[in-house]
Amino acid sequence: MNKPVDSGLVTEATDITADAKKRYSAGVLKYRQMGYWQPDYVIKDTDTLCLFRITPQEGVDPVEAAAAVAGESSTATWTVVWTDRLTACDSYRAKAYKVEPVPGRPGEYFAWVAYDLILFEEGSIANMTASLIGNVFSFKPLKAARLEDIRIPVAYVKTFKGPPTGLIVERERLDKFGRPLLGATTKPKLGLSGRNYGRVVYEGLKGGLDFMKDDENINSQPFMHWRDRFLYVMDAVNKASAATGEVKGSYLNVTAGTMEEMYRRADFAKELGSVIVMVDLVIGWTAIQSMAEWCRANDMIMHMHRAGHGTYTRQKNHGVSFRVIAKWLRLAGCDHLHTGTAVGKLEGDPLTVQGYYNVCRDSYTKTDLPRGLYFDQDWADLKKVMPVASGGIHAGQMHQLIDLFGDDVVLQFGGGTIGHPQGIQAGAVANRVALEAMVKARNEGRNIIEEGPAILKKAAEFCSPLKAALDTWGEISFNYTSTDTSDYAVTPAVA
């Protein structure tokens, strides 16, 4: 630490909370002496558990750094305050209970911290995050800190309503079962008029997609007013539904500058008969929970685009892991969540990405170190979130996508639909045929990872749009090293 003044009363011994006179004498103590380091702490079922990855400044003891994290994310201030003695302060102190070096990452340590149930307001992600990723992330004695994973106790999970619809009910509403859903983002992102935009939506949906999607930065810019977009898009959705006999949707992005305006846009989407609305992660936790409330009250599916997450999830030494963001979003309530593709153009180690999918869809998430899951998480029957794979994927990867993610996922082929050489409908057909052929083959017991390319080639014999797609994109892959991978040792290291 910044050379805390040992008050003279203090030994180098760890915890001095047993002696109240010493503990609350004016001055500065080490965090570990104030009760924030408790290596013998017995975890309660009702505790929230956090795993931080910390990089202490040169010369700062990792145990003291871990205790400081516990302190700064709960009750501590930099000096001793006598007013603690007016409170049941033991309950309010978070307890760092384990510190271990991160395997293969010199200077970094994993610190486990437990938080009592009383610390967080029921049903409020804003309150929980203000503690857990508040001041502590700017704390000087740490060079960097990252919240790697979190275990939310059932007692706290039950104070959240979770996804407004959930993936099971979404499928029932859409009447689509046993296969991934198919989507595409309308492109170009910017500049299309409402009329031109609706054309892309119509072609994609009539061709065989289940969903089209607004992009994250499509709100209400000068080239296309939001009402215009909604009106044209809903004409396209309904026309495509009649042409195919299927329920279709297009994620109408209602993200706006104020809640009042978001509600206004969402109400209009509902009036026009849309089955789904969309928001961006950047609207913030409270706005997300409010929109989830609105969706629950209006039978609406809520699509969440994770715009902005890369600013704090990508670098493994600092920020918040996306698996934590995904857990918070499942509690806060969204029905779709972009969780990565592993094989596409955006960041994502396959195992780490599968970990995010598990967090969205499991009833009970088991500890799984290779997938970055450090805790068991009981979801207490909370509804499941439908993960969305979007960004630089194409029909030629269908076997890999289905093998990685299974059936409960929305696969979004934006460029892979709209950029098809024979047109948007042909692009949609190619994707749908590839999808159905692969699901059928998997169900028939075939090894789709080995036989995938052959299965696609065979399907392309009766489907020329698929042949054209494979000829155009078949060889494209994005093989770059991922920055965010799980760090773990097969046998846990000793602190």
Next chain:
Amino acid sequence: MMTNPTGRLTQGQFSFLPDLTDAEIALQIEYGLKKGYAWSVEYTDDPHPRNTYWEMFGNPMFDLKDAAGVMMELNACRKTFPNHYIRMMAFDSTRNTESITMSFIVNRPAKEPGFGLSRQEVKGRSMHYTVHSYATDTPEGERYGR
């Protein structure tokens, strides 16, 4: 004839593929049985996208663990309703799922007239949309030339 690229109703898991043979249908049924699902045969002459409740050709076959038995039910349904839409549905009773996990069409009328879209202009440029099934202009039981 519908105007989408397949020329037909595209509900279910496999409408974009060539019709499944009976052997292929049996493989799908086996897959579901291995997963512990219960199969059901349903039929309709009103395939509106929001017509949730097709008629059940008997209850879901919770105790039938053999694909051949399920195929017998399907063939009995085909014999009774040769010109209806028939779909296979698999139910999963696992806690937190408790819903349908597979659904695909295994019989269709020779001609699929499809749907019209009615627009009702309301309040400025807003519309109220209604998807209308042409088949339902004819009484029940007479819709597909039976």
